[in-house]
Amino acid sequence: MLVVNRKEDLQTPIDDLYILLEHGEPKAARVFPGGRMGQTPETLPTIIRWLKRELS
Numbered sequence: 001m002l003v004v005n006r007k008e009d010l011q012t013p014i015d016d017l018y019i020l021l022e023h024g025e026p027k028a029a030r031v032f033p034g035g036r037m038g039q040t041p042e043t044l045p046t047i048i049r050w051l052k053r054e055l056s
Contacts, residue, residue, distance in 0.1 A: 001027040002050045004043060008035040026054060 001024045005017050014031065021029055030046050 001025075002047065003027070003029040004032070004047065005029075006032045006034050006036060008033075010035060 001020065003017050003020050005012055005014060007014055017029055017031065021027055028050055030050075032040050032042065034040075
């Protein structure tokens with residue numbers, strides 16, 4: 001499980017990320033600065049790197 005969120009996201013609060021991290025394996029989290037999850041320059045590369053590691 002990879003959880004990607006923004007620190008000040010109001011739609012999906014950061015507290016939800018902590019709940020998700022308590023369950024499931026494998027798991028990783030990446031929190032980007034700012035509000036509203038939206039696309040950042042690092043979002044897609046972060047997801048791709050994680051997928052490559054998990055599928056290798």
